[in-house]
Amino acid sequence: MKCLLTFSILFFTTLFFGQNIKTEEPAVFIDSNLIARNAIEYINPNEIESVNVVKKDTIINAVLFRGQIYFTSKNPKKYDFLTLEKIKTEFTKIKSNDVIYMVNGAFIKDNIDTFKIDRNYILEVEVTNSEAFYNLRKSDTKFDIINILGKTKENLDHKNKILLRGHEAIGVK
Numbered sequence: 001m002k003c004l005l006t007f008s009i010l011f012f013t014t015l016f017f018g019q020n021i022k023t024e025e026p027a028v029f030i031d032s033n034l035i036a037r038n039a040i041e042y043i044n045p046n047e048i049e050s051v052n053v054v055k056k057d058t059i060i061n062a063v064l065f066r067g068q069i070y071f072t073s074k075n076p077k078k079y080d081f082l083t084l085e086k087i088k089t090e091f092t093k094i095k096s097n098d099v100i101y102m103v104n105g106a107f108i109k110d111n112i113d114t115f116k117i118d119r120n121y122i123l124e125v126e127v128t129n130s131e132a133f134y135n136l137r138k139s140d141t142k143f144d145i146i147n148i149l150g151k152t153k154e155n156l157d158h159k160n161k162i163l164l165r166g167h168e169a170i171g172v173k
Contacts, residue, residue, distance in 0.1 A: 027058060027065035031076040034060060036111035040071070042103065042121055042150055049074045081116040084108070088146060091125040098143035104150050117148065123159065124149045 028037050054068040073079060084101050088094055101108040101115075108115055126147040130136045149155050 024066055026053075026067035026069050027060055028069050028071070030071040030081075031073055031079060032070075033079070033081050033116065034114065035081065036115040038108070038111060039115050039117060042117055043071070043073075047073050047075070047078070078120065080119040082119050082122075084112060084115055084117075084146075087117070087122070087125065087148060091122070092127050092144075092146060094127065094144050094146070096142070096144065098141070100143060100145045102145060102147040104152060104155070105147065117150075121150045122148055123151045123155050 025037050028035055028040055030040070030043060048071055050072045052070040052072070054070070056067065058065050058068055082090070088099060101112065103117065126149065128145040128147070130139070130141070130143045130145075
């Protein structure tokens, strides 16, 4: 009886811990690089040569994906994908692990581990500490916000804008 009980407990724990994480989204690949599904919006659609959809479920890194989408670019060697952690180490001097990521002002909430962005898409990386916010200065939780500005039309226009002010603009005649 003791052997049967031990075997049944071992069997159920193996089933419980051996299962994969299931998602309802497909695995997205661009030039054979696995990227997060929300990272595809930062790829220029004019650079995509073909799209192939495979309706077969697949397991990647113990995550079950419902299908696969393969994007082939016109110039595969053009893309140099970086993870958010790699962007943090290369573009900032942040040493702490408490970081909130943003791309073009939008928070990255999901797929932080698999989110990749092209190095050539990055225009600028802005870092804001939680102490910059008045309401968070007395808080015990300290974190940094990394905002990755991409080469969008709005960001490029704002970056290239030159403000000229004459002496009359400041009240001196």
